[in-house]
Amino acid sequence: SQQGEEDPQALSIQEGENATMNCSYKTSINNLQWYRQNSGRGLVHLILIRSNEREKHSGRLRVTLDTSKKSSSLLITASRAADTASYFCATAFSGNTPLVFGKGTRLSVIA
Amino acid sequence: EAGVAQSPRYKIIEKRQSVAFWCNPISGHATLYWYQQILGQGPKLLIQFQNNGVVDDSQLPKDRFSAERLKGVDSTLKIQPAKLEDSAVYLCASSASGERYFGPGTRLTVT
Numbered sequence: 379s380q381q382g383e384e385d386p387q388a389l390s391i392q393e394g395e396n397a398t399m400n401c402s403y404k405t406s407i408n409n410l411q412w413y414r415q416n417s418g419r420g421l422v423h424l425i426l427i428r429s430n431e432r433e434k435h436s437g438r439l440r441v442t443l444d445t446s447k448k449s450s451s452l453l454i455t456a457s458r459a460a461d462t463a464s465y466f467c468a469t470a471f472s473g474n475t476p477l478v479f480g481k482g483t484r485l486s487v488i489a
Numbered sequence: 490e491a492g493v494a495q496s497p498r499y500k501i502i503e504k505r506q507s508v509a510f511w512c513n514p515i516s517g518h519a520t521l522y523w524y525q526q527i528l529g530q531g532p533k534l535l536i537q538f539q540n541n542g543v544v545d546d547s548q549l550p551k552d553r554f555s556a557e558r559l560k561g562v563d564s565t566l567k568i569q570p571a572k573l574e575d576s577a578v579y580l581c582a583s584s585a586s587g588e589r590y591f592g593p594g595t596r597l598t599v600t
Contacts, residue, residue, distance in 0.1 A: 382531075409587055420493075420580060420591040421532070466531050470587065476522070476545050477589060479531030 382410075382467040382480030390486040397454040399483040401467030402447075408472045410443055412452050415464045415482070424452075424465075459489045491515065493592035495581050501598045507569040510595045514562070514583030520544075522589065523556055523566050524580040532580055538564065571599045 385400045401410070409428045413421040425441045427434045427450065434441050440453040454461055464484050468477040494513040502508050514521050519540050524532035535554065537544040541561040549556070553572070558564040568575055576599045582589040 411588070413591075420593045421582075421589075423588045423590065426587050468531075476534040476537055479533070481529070481531050 382469050382478060384465070384467055384480045384483040386483060387481070388484045388486070390488065391457055393457060393459055393487055393489050395457055397457050397461070397485055397487070399452045399465050399485070401450045401452070401480060403450075403467075403469050404448065405471070406445075407469045408475075409470050410441075410450050411468045411470070411477065412439075412441060412450075413466045413468060413479075415466065417463070421466065454485075457485075457487045459487050461485060462487045493581055493583055493590055495579075495592035495595055497595055498593060499596050499598075501600065502571055504573055504599050505570040507567065508571055508597060509565050509567045510579050510581075510597075512564045512566070512581030512592060514564075514581070515585075515590055518583035518585050518590070519561075520584045521558055521564050522582040522584075523564070524582065524591075526578045526580055526594070528577070535566070568597075571597075573599050575599050 382401050382403050411426045412424040415421045425436050427441050427443045438455045443450045464482040466479050466482045468479045470477050496511050521538045523535040525535050526532040535549045536546040536556045538558045541558050556566045578594040578596050580594045582591045
């Protein structure tokens with residue numbers, strides 16, 4: 379079964395706008411990871427946030443984690459057409475246990 | 490560093506035929522994963538290896554799927570016999586710690 383559930387399922391924005399995607403999960407986790415998948419390509423790791431962290435930044439990406447609400451958000455600022463992809467959150471119960479992926483959010487950035 | 494290599498990239502077979510996929514992980518990564526990604530869904534873990542031992546194969550349909558990692562480096566995943574519902578992208582990933590590095594995947598079409 380898939381633990382993470384991304385919301386929305388699809389998102390379409392104009393270039394330059396910010397994009398926010400949310401992920402909810404059901405059980406306690408060790409860490410939560412966000413991945414990007416371009417059409418026809420493999421998954422690329424974006425950010426890993428541990429259960430004792432609340433926020434992490436990487437370039438134009440900002441990830442928050444609220445363990446009390448069992449939710450995370452991914453914010454992409456100043457979006458570009460190249461950000462068009464599917465974004466998945468994945469949860470892990472411990473450092474090297476299997477990641478459980480959600481169904482993803484399909485982001486379309488229109489130039 | 491070289492990424493995770495997979496072959497073939499595409500495969501079309503008829504149902505009840507056999508197929509095998511190959512994966513070469515990033516050098517030095519002890520953990521190797523095989524995921525199945527059906528169109529429109531997130532990846533689902535099939536099997537996880539730690540060196541040449543199986544850590545988790547709870548979601549591997551063992552009546553038709555098998556995988557091995559004999560020397561603790563590269564790995565093969567086999568399906569015998571294939572069913573229509575096996576049509577998917579098969580992703581291999583490796584890791585040294587929490588972050589997974591994914592290969593480009595093998596797109597399997599069963600007709």
